[in-house]
Amino acid sequence: MLNWIQGLFTAKPKGRLGIDVGSSAIKLVEISSAVQPLSLETYGLASLGEEALSESRSLTAAIESIRQGGGDDAGGGKTDNHGEIIFKAGLPSNSILGAFSDREISQIIKELLIRSRAKARRVCFSLPAFTTFFTVIELPPMKEKEIHAAIPYEAAKYVPIPLDEVFLDWSIISPSTSSGQAPSTGLDSELDSRNSPQARASAVSSSALNSLPNGSEQAVNVLMVAILKEAVAKYTKIAQLSNLEMGALEPESFSLARALVGESKDLSIIVDVGSSFTNIALMDRGSIRIVYNTRKKNHQETGQLNEDAVVEGINSVLDSYRAKSHSVVSPKCILTGGRTQAPDFDKILKEKLNFEVLTLNSFEKINYLEGLEPALKEISSSFGVAVGLAMR
Structure with a gap:
């Protein structure tokens, strides 16, 4: 199941810390949960250009780039599988996880903690797109115990690297896509990073199984994710070196869904x-149904983001889902990520897609000081993952 540590901690800390280690930047968000609604305590950003990753790998430059918020400075069976294979053994050298050592990354994080004045020490880290592999598997009608046994066997057919190099996790998203039932698991899905390397997810949530009678005659759709063991081990070490308590690891798509979609069906x-x-996630009835990961594509002539490639990915995901669900409902498209701030990007997509395209404030579901509005608006598109992690 996608919920390995639910109930393990009986008391929730007052502060929630989310850290997103992206390809070229590290983002930190702390949210206070002492009172409702949630409120922003602080945020921080360490931005590394591509040159720092491919050439100098300068730790000093990374620390000098830090922007912080709060304090005195407010500037701060069958399968659906899409896109090229970016999931493979080894962490890419043009990413922070691949270019910097555990100790170097922990130094950046510790400096972020100091400058942002973050107090929480239980952290949720993001799992970048290149460390996760998603697929939806359609299983024939079977009993609960048979599903447990079938998942590893099915995973071996689709996961592009040996299974002994990954952790497997999964969730039943519905007995059948067209059943009309609400999804069995929502946005609190999580991976317990502290499981031993031999650990495997061996159960689905009780709420899912309550809607799945033994011997059900409906096909069972299972959202499965494979996660690089190397990434889990690296994050565990980074947390230790940063003097942080590891709370959970979570794929970026789940964090974004929590921050931007919430409880919407x-x-x-x-x-x-x-x-x-580029990461494209389709949600319906409160649950992620398809995840599409691919390398960002630029125009050869201008070097700018290729909007047609993004549109092609969106249409591919939507067509695949409609073919299985027979849904004719028009979706809303939510843009996030720093590169979506390209001039007129949202207008171009709206013209090409012919349905609603939105750019939302990643911080809109939490309270923050009015004086922070300009700074948060500027960084909102890059902070969706970190906000979603802290909202857990």
């Missing part, structure tokens, strides 16, 4: 365009 497509990768 509408058909939504989240498009996250970062410095290296």
